[in-house]
Amino acid sequence: MICGGSASGYHYDVASCNGCKAYFRRYIISERNLKCKGNEDCFDLTKREKPIKCRPCRYKKCLEVGMNPLALEVDEKEAEAKNFKKVTKRIKEEEIEKIDVVDDNSKQIMLRKVESAGERMQKITDMLTYLESRLEQFRLSAYNPHWSEVQGLDCILRSSNRISLADKYGPMPGWPLTTEQTHPIMSSVKPSGIKGPPPHSKDKKHWLYFNLMATVEYAKTFMFFHKMNARDQFILTKYVTLACMNLHVSFESVSRKFEVRVNPDGEKQLYKNEEYYSNSVMSVVPLIRYKVESIEYMLLKAICLCNPGQFPMNLSFVSTEKPFSAVPDLSEHGQLLLATERQHYADTLFDHCLRNRENGPSHFTDLIGIIDVLERQQRIQKDLHLLYIAPLVAKAPKENVIQIIEDIMDS
Known part of the structure; x- marks a missing residue:
């Protein structure tokens, strides 16, 4: 949103590349007061394809598109920087003006609050929409590393x-393929032996491996994730990745009019045993039943990322004193981060349901109920892996083991 390049994620509330993220931080915690030598439009991408190198215009564009200085983690010395104090003071003054309006005209402030909530919801959905498009582009890409490269x-x-x-x-x-081009991959439940994964091909992806990797990369784009320590990141991703992956693949399949899970190359996994076939489509059925929309799916997946598992079905399930956590062994700091983020996305989903669904509250409850389905589905998948695959993996040559699958299934 600043330089027009490829964004690596949302930084300080704005989709941006690492370069603009780092530049904003450097400038705002400095004492610089540079001025443009041109017309102060060097980063106006409506006038040119690429911005002109100009430090003050780059900083100005960061502020214009909404980079939030309050999202920076700064120490006491950095907080005293002239630019940081100037911008944060202006933000606080704007908040005071809004409070003054409340006292003078309660009707007007109610309107302002509705607009503010709408703006916040739009910002969140824009962020998630952008992220989903980038994630699906990644799945459709020719990038296909051998599993030995990802240890x-x-x-x-x-x-x-x-x-x-x-x-x-x-x-x-040639991706994604159409319905007529899909090819089922029949699987038995109990493998008779393990010779390792199929040979690696640059034109064929090992989808369980690649989808799990893509889902972890998805988690890494969230700002709250990088506020967690390394141990909490590891614990959380072990717990949530499979559920988030199941939801993503299921929704993409349903959006392409499939009733089973289908990968971009047309591969669909079918089971000879009806019981296990039912498990494979467990996350597809409620998406069709409740006619889940794209925004609802994206918010639901963000909630899943912030700790799926069971939590009270209301919008006040976060306690700052004892934050609820379904993920065992997380630090208290990690639990509080997750609880706060979970409520953030749940509030947005609830607001969306109220605005766009006739049966808003009950539809919200139905959507949240899908998390329990995802939880049960991944538990069955992990149990099957532990029962049938893990003993064979233990005897297999190391080069035949896809370690990320073992790490995530072993939880």
Whole structure:
């Protein structure tokens, strides 16, 4: 939103690249007071394709598009910087003006509050829409690393985000395939032996491996995730990745008019055993039944990321004294972060349901109920893996083991 380049995520509340993120931080905690030598429109992308190199105009554009200085983590010295104090003071003064309006005209402030809530909801949905488009672009891309390059969950968490590699590699030719082009992959429940994954091909993806990796990269784009320590990040992703992945693949399949889960190359996993086939479509059925819209899906997945599992079905399920957490072993700091973010997205989803659904509250309850379905589905998947696959993996050569699958299934 600043330089027109590829955004690596939302930084300080704005979709931006790492360069603009770092520049905003450097400038705002400095004493600089630079002035443009041109017409103060060097970063106006309506007048040119690429911005002109101009530091003050870049900083001005950061502020114009809504980069939030209050989202920065600063120490006492940095908080005393002239630019930081100037901008934060202006923000606080604007808040005071809004409060003054309340005292003078209660009707007007009620209107302002509605507009403010609408603006916040729009900002969140814009962020998630952008992120989903980038994530699906990543899944459709020709980027297809061998599993030996990704040495487990910890390796992905410590490395830079891979989603932007979709721009470098471009799309995989011919994807996504149409309904007529899909090809079922029949699977038995009990494997007779394990010779390792199929041979790696640059034109064929191992979808469980790639989808799990993509979902972890999705988690890494959220600002709250980077406020968690490394241990909490590892624990959370082990717990939530499979559920988020199931929801993503199921929604993409339903949006393409499929009734089973289908990957971009047309591969759909079918089971000979009816019981396990039912488990594979468990997350598809409620999406069709409740006619889940794109915005509802995106908000639901964000809630899943912020700790799926059971929580009270209302908008006041966060307690600052004892934050609820369904994920075991998280630190208190991690629990509080998740609880706050979860309520943030749940409030937005509830507001969306009230505005856009005739049966808003009950539809919200139905949507939240899908989280329980996802929880049960991933529990069954992990139990099956533990029962049938893990003993064989233990005997397999190390080069035949896809470590990220083992890390996530073993939880």
